[in-house]
Amino acid sequence: MPDRFRELQEAAIRFRDERDWEQFHTPKDLALGLQIEAAEVCELFLWKTRAEAAGKLHDEEFRTRLADELADVQVFLFYLAHAAGIDLPVAVEDKMAKNALKYPADKARGNARKYTEL
Ligand SMILES: [Mg+2]
Numbered sequence: 001m002p003d004r005f006r007e008l009q010e011a012a013i014r015f016r017d018e019r020d021w022e023q024f025h026t027p028k029d030l031a032l033g034l035q036i037e038a039a040e041v042c043e044l045f046l047w048k049t050r051a052e053a054a055g056k057l058h059d060e061e062f063r064t065r066l067a068d069e070l071a072d073v074q075v076f077l078f079y080l081a082h083a084a085g086i087d088l089p090v091a092v093e094d095k096m097a098k099n100a101l102k103y104p105a106d107k108a109r110g111n112a113r114k115y116t117e118l
Contacts, residue, residue: 002089009078009088016079027083034076041069 016022044066045053056062081088102115 005089008074009082012075012078013082025079025083027080030076030080030083034073034080037069037072037076041066041073044069 016025044056044062048056057066077088081091103118107118108115
């Protein structure tokens, strides 16, 4: 998985560099782009009831739109991590380890409380 992940990040960087877009990729603008793409994911679910949203997940056209927006989010994550010199797979592993300490399974299972409330 991490190898595939790195290949995809490199492909995204190549795509960008072939278009000479790095000049626009400041950390601030990449963070804004990430937020905007995440909002586009949310927009797909806006005003739908829980049942309607669940039903949409079986609609092929909707699934394609959702996949596209999730991919946009991931591409911005690639770009921002690259710009900041952060190894994203390592960062995810580190954060999951921190989360495991903050949310021990025996205390967090079956509830949505924040770690400070466990
Ligand atoms: Mg988008």
